[in-house]
Amino acid sequence: MSQPTKYWAVVPAAGVGKRMNANCPKQYLPLAGQTVIEQTLHNLLRADVFTAVSVAISVEDPYWPELPVARHQQVITAPGGKERADSVLSALKALQAQASDDDWVLVHDAARPCLMPSDIHLLINTLANDPVGGILALSSHDTLKNVQEGSIVATLDRSHVWRALTPQMFRYGMLKSALEANEGNPAVTDEASALELQGWQPKIVEGRPENIKITRPEDLALAAFYLQQLNLEQSV
Numbered sequence: 001m002s003q004p005t006k007y008w009a010v011v012p013a014a015g016v017g018k019r020m021n022a023n024c025p026k027q028y029l030p031l032a033g034q035t036v037i038e039q040t041l042h043n044l045l046r047a048d049v050f051t052a053v054s055v056a057i058s059v060e061d062p063y064w065p066e067l068p069v070a071r072h073q074q075v076i077t078a079p080g081g082k083e084r085a086d087s088v089l090s091a092l093k094a095l096q097a098q099a100s101d102d103d104w105v106l107v108h109d110a111a112r113p114c115l116m117p118s119d120i121h122l123l124i125n126t127l128a129n130d131p132v133g134g135i136l137a138l139s140s141h142d143t144l145k146n147v148q149e150g151s152i153v154a155t156l157d158r159s160h161v162w163r164a165l166t167p168q169m170f171r172y173g174m175l176k177s178a179l180e181a182n183e184g185n186p187a188v189t190d191e192a193s194a195l196e197l198q199g200w201q202p203k204i205v206e207g208r209p210e211n212i213k214i215t216r217p218e219d220l221a222l223a224a225f226y227l228q229q230l231n232l233e234q235s236v
């Protein structure tokens with residue numbers, strides 16, 4: 001008899017948050033009564049689908065061991081890497097003894113604390129029978145320009161351009177080998193790009209616009225507002 005498919009979450013959280021310009025990495029800034037990373041991990045854990053969550057943390061990070069969630073029984077800590085893709089690969093390797101090649105992995109940025117469990121379920125249900133996998137994405141409301149040296153050279157066809165969010169969901173074996181094949185390649189800025197470089201065409205699933213990545217200082221107030229709205233929505 002075949003085993004039921006397992007789902008693992010991988011959370012890259014080893015960045016320094018340079019663009020945030022704060023006195024600690026942005027994943028440890030306060031947000032709605034917790035830190036950013038606690039909000040993110042609680043949203044993943046309450047989706048109630050993951051066998052474990054593997055979190056990549058910088059080896060020089062003094063903040064992580066102080067958080068109760070670091071000792072949660074479903075949370076595994078892996079050493080972070082130089083680039084985001086290195087951190088993801090490290091967190092995948094930490095699951096090696098437990099995960100099978102056909103298991104699904106959902107990679108989600110620590111810096112996206114407003115992910116709703118409903119979006120996790122939407123991604124999983126939409127891609128359950130897909131041979132490759134895919135990502136949450138959003139269409140662009142703005143007109144998009146191709147710019148060279150400060151001048152517009154073309155207007156892009158917006159219907160073909162999407163903004164890549166996370167989670168990004170792929171099979172454990174396929175994702176690990178795509179990342180290994182492209183180690184050190186600066187073109188790998190998300191998991192989908194590693195799969196694309198191997199010749200695959202991942203699917204997109206339209207996500208919620210609240211699922212922002214905290215990047216600059218102004219994003220924190222927006223995330224606090226979204227969390228408040230989303231919690232109200234869930235309590236009705």
Ligand code: CTP
Pocket residue numbers: 011012013014015016017018019020026027056080081082083084085087088109110111112213214215
């Ligand atoms: N990340 C990681 N390992 C790295 C770099 C980034 O795990 N070597 C993680 C970040 O912690 C974050 C996610 O990847 O959760 C998305 O990256 P980004 O938003 O770029 O975060 P930072 O790299 O920390 O920010 P910045 O680029 O402004 O320095």
Ligand code: MG
Pocket residue numbers: 015
């Ligand atoms: Mg970065």
